[in-house]
Amino acid sequence: MRSTIICAIIACVIGFVAVYANLTLRGNGELGSDSINDEKPQKLHGERLRAFIFHKTPKALPAFEFKDEFGKTRTLQDWSGKVVLLNLWATWCAPCREEMPSLDNLKKHFGHENFDVLAISMDRGGLSKPKKFYDEKRLKNLELYIDPTTKLMFKLKAVGLPATLLIDQEGRELGRLPGPAQWDSQRGIEIIKSVLTPKN
Numbered sequence: 001m002r003s004t005i006i007c008a009i010i011a012c013v014i015g016f017v018a019v020y021a022n023l024t025l026r027g028n029g030e031l032g033s034d035s036i037n038d039e040k041p042q043k044l045h046g047e048r049l050r051a052f053i054f055h056k057t058p059k060a061l062p063a064f065e066f067k068d069e070f071g072k073t074r075t076l077q078d079w080s081g082k083v084v085l086l087n088l089w090a091t092w093c094a095p096c097r098e099e100m101p102s103l104d105n106l107k108k109h110f111g112h113e114n115f116d117v118l119a120i121s122m123d124r125g126g127l128s129k130p131k132k133f134y135d136e137k138r139l140k141n142l143e144l145y146i147d148p149t150t151k152l153m154f155k156l157k158a159v160g161l162p163a164t165l166l167i168d169q170e171g172r173e174l175g176r177l178p179g180p181a182q183w184d185s186q187r188g189i190e191i192i193k194s195v196l197t198p199k200n
Contacts, residue, residue: 051177063075083116106183
């Protein structure tokens, strides 16, 4: 009886790993020619951004705090007047690690006084791991931010990591995308421009 239970548990674990791997691979494709990042091939695809969900009306966000690399407490109000692409990530999250260079490149080519990319780490234990990752990947455009409570993803109702929210100049959520994407792709640029460009 005991051996039967052990075998069943092992079978369940193997099945879970197989399903996870299948879903992960299915979500990745070859990078098309729509990316502004041509330094090396990427697994993520700009078409993934077609799953981005715009809300019918902007949604109010709860107040929240996080820390910058100097330990200073920051809030979303510090970006008041800007459109913000808010990304929640962690170094232990493989899709997050894959996505981060595209966010860094998006800010490099498209960040300005009216738009910013805000990546907040959910890592425990401070900024040492995120900083090491930034150095390894040579991320030079994204500032380092962290939620020391690691509860921000729950407060923002993110179903997992990475999670990316598009926020307007008044601090309201315009839409979001669960999961990774090639944010420096043409589709990513179009999403940002659609918010920055005044509508007649």
